[in-house]
Amino acid sequence: MLKTRKARAWAIQIGFLAIVAFLLISSTLVARDTLHAQGMNSGFGFLDRSTGWDVGFSLIEFSPFDTYGKVIVVGLLNTIFLGIIGIVLANVVGLTIAVFRTSENGALNAIGTLYIEIFRNVPIILQAFFWYAILTHLPRPKDAYNLGEVAFVSARGVYLPGLNVTGSSALIFFIALVLGIFFYIWFTSARRFRSLTPSAKKNGKLTIVGLVLVIAVAALVMGRIPETNLFSIPTLKGLNIREGIRIPPEMSALAVSMAVYGGAYLAEIIRAGFLSVGKGQAEAAEALGLSPWYVFTRVRLPLAFRAILPTLTNQYVWLFKATTLGIAIGFTDFFSVISVSINQSGQTLELIAILMVGFLVMNNTISFVLNRVNKAIKLKGTQLRT
Amino acid sequence: MSEVAIQIRGMNKFYGTFHALKEINLTVQKGDRIVICGPSGSGKSTMIRCVNRLEEHQAGVIEVLGTELNDEVGNIDVIRRDVGMVFQHFNLFPHLTVLDNCTLSPMLSRKVSQAEAEKTAMMYLERVKIPEQAEKFPGELSGGQQQRVAIARALCMKPEILLFDEPTSALDPEMISEVLEVMVELAQDGMTMLCVTHEMGFARQVADRVIFMDKGEIVEEGPPEDFFNSPKEERTRTFLQQILSH
Numbered sequence A: 001m002l003k004t005r006k007a008r009a010w011a012i013q014i015g016f017l018a019i020v021a022f023l024l025i026s027s028t029l030v031a032r033d034t035l036h037a038q039g040m041n042s043g044f045g046f047l048d049r050s051t052g053w054d055v056g057f058s059l060i061e062f063s064p065f066d067t068y069g070k071v072i073v074v075g076l077l078n079t080i081f082l083g084i085i086g087i088v089l090a091n092v093v094g095l096t097i098a099v100f101r102t103s104e105n106g107a108l109n110a111i112g113t114l115y116i117e118i119f120r121n122v123p124i125i126l127q128a129f130f131w132y133a134i135l136t137h138l139p140r141p142k143d144a145y146n147l148g149e150v151a152f153v154s155a156r157g158v159y160l161p162g163l164n165v166t167g168s169s170a171l172i173f174f175i176a177l178v179l180g181i182f183f184y185i186w187f188t189s190a191r192r193f194r195s196l197t198p199s200a201k202k203n204g205k206l207t208i209v210g211l212v213l214v215i216a217v218a219a220l221v222m223g224r225i226p227e228t229n230l231f232s233i234p235t236l237k238g239l240n241i242r243e244g245i246r247i248p249p250e251m252s253a254l255a256v257s258m259a260v261y262g263g264a265y266l267a268e269i270i271r272a273g274f275l276s277v278g279k280g281q282a283e284a285a286e287a288l289g290l291s292p293w294y295v296f297t298r299v300r301l302p303l304a305f306r307a308i309l310p311t312l313t314n315q316y317v318w319l320f321k322a323t324t325l326g327i328a329i330g331f332t333d334f335f336s337v338i339s340v341s342i343n344q345s346g347q348t349l350e351l352i353a354i355l356m357v358g359f360l361v362m363n364n365t366i367s368f369v370l371n372r373v374n375k376a377i378k379l380k381g382t383q384l385r386t
Numbered sequence B: 001m002s003e004v005a006i007q008i009r010g011m012n013k014f015y016g017t018f019h020a021l022k023e024i025n026l027t028v029q030k031g032d033r034i035v036i037c038g039p040s041g042s043g044k045s046t047m048i049r050c051v052n053r054l055e056e057h058q059a060g061v062i063e064v065l066g067t068e069l070n071d072e073v074g075n076i077d078v079i080r081r082d083v084g085m086v087f088q089h090f091n092l093f094p095h096l097t098v099l100d101n102c103t104l105s106p107m108l109s110r111k112v113s114q115a116e117a118e119k120t121a122m123m124y125l126e127r128v129k130i131p132e133q134a135e136k137f138p139g140e141l142s143g144g145q146q147q148r149v150a151i152a153r154a155l156c157m158k159p160e161i162l163l164f165d166e167p168t169s170a171l172d173p174e175m176i177s178e179v180l181e182v183m184v185e186l187a188q189d190g191m192t193m194l195c196v197t198h199e200m201g202f203a204r205q206v207a208d209r210v211i212f213m214d215k216g217e218i219v220e221e222g223p224p225e226d227f228f229n230s231p232k233e234e235r236t237r238t239f240l241q242q243i244l245s246h
């Protein structure tokens, strides 16, 4: 019966799932009985209770009257926000250092090597403390560095101009923007849309842009805070800075640490990618008269990116988990919100389960999306020689 | 009527202390078809790679279509746009379709519109007899097909001069003829060509001049009849015996 390879593979998977399900169900039942015997409530009912405590930084409105369910969402959003910023910055740093390291310029080369040797070899938690210490020793708000009257840098945080809208509507705005960019790139580069007529392509692009604009503007209009200006520009009033968006030093310290430490690792991976690109392809591009910029952006970078994307995916997942350092310096990320909730509510098992599922879902989303991208862009055919 | 395409005077090239090219003098008129041969390591690749500055020469003068190859970036850009090159290992861009390989540089460095570039690309793909492969990726083509794409890609820049560096030596015998056929047609259309190749049949059929190099020097040059039937230099005779004996 299990003669074909496919049938065997299926049988193994089904058997495996059955064992996992059995273990899960039986251990849940045992745990519930034990807890019950000790007079503790199990279950997720506590998610509807209010917390009674506040959080340091939240992207959406939050008060102590809000529920545990909501505080977990706040932590999740903070983690995603920090993760995205940290990973994007780490890429910028990594790419720059990789370009330095592969350049023929001796000085740039030395800077790149020095950077990697320093920042790769200091544990990220120490770097987080280091940057946190630096950022909290900046001048107090009344003496803050004033960046052209629209942004301030101080020990209480970085103040950026923003909009007077509710946090949720800003969130929708950004999600719409990110999805819009994603779909635009997909639409303009995916093979399946290549055969469309030029006018159909144009209509498609306009539809995407239009849809995003409508959603984004609608989100902002609905989330307007009444009786305020649309733009919220930070200004110095007395001893403090009012208005604007405050990025707390905890968050900046973590983002900088992720960028600096993760960047050092990414740089080495990206460098390996550049080295793996055949010299012949770059030479052919030069011989065709392409400028160094185009040789880099159209040939070397895309080929290097393809070579390293699976490894990069790994690093992104790893770097994303570094957001949990929030607990070390007091940033309300997912992990630290869960840990405070455990202390306050005593629902350890449930909260740990939420934590694990949360990270599983987030990290699997990263790898799922990047694996799909990898599959879509991987070099086709078997007859390549380099 | 004849105009100078490439002029090389007293050119020397070093790799570190290694003297790779010694006092090279060569004049190529527009429409000339020149075949360069010589033993491995004699500097054939290095010489033609100096013509589009993939290698830098250290002494002497190289002028291409009246522009001198020196450190001026502008000059190098101008020359590279007018000088196409076909490599031994094809060097196609594996992440782009055949069509995109052909339109990339025309669109980016000649600022041709996409529609225009695609039209030109299809025309040249037809000329190298693989228009039906336009939407495929290089890795999905045979070696001979890839090399023909590489020729089409070079032609899409509408170059005045084409350099070939052993275009058939990475190919299986049955694919060699399909590439040579395209090259013969190009020659008949009057393209200025500099070919490093050991295909002596091709040299006899289309070359105006054959150049023999050894140890970084041009040892002998002349029309194919003279070159093959009555070589003047001992080194040339030895070389010809070797390659013609198998």
Ligand SMILES: Nc1ncnc2c1ncn2[C@@H]1O[C@H](COP(=O)(O)OP(=O)(O)OP(=O)(O)O)[C@@H](O)[C@H]1O
Residues within 6 Å of the ligand: B015, B018, B020, B038, B039, B040, B041, B042, B043, B044, B045, B046, B047
């Ligand atoms: N990048 C380099 N660094 C140092 N020496 C080099 C380099 N490239 C080529 N050479 C040397 O220069 C000489 C000429 O090389 P070239 O590649 O031009 O030979 P060739 O005539 O094309 O040989 P083949 O027929 O094997 O392709 C050789 O001795 C080679 O070792």
Ligand SMILES: [Mg+2]
Residues within 6 Å of the ligand: B044, B045, B046, B165, B166
């Ligand atoms: Mg060679």
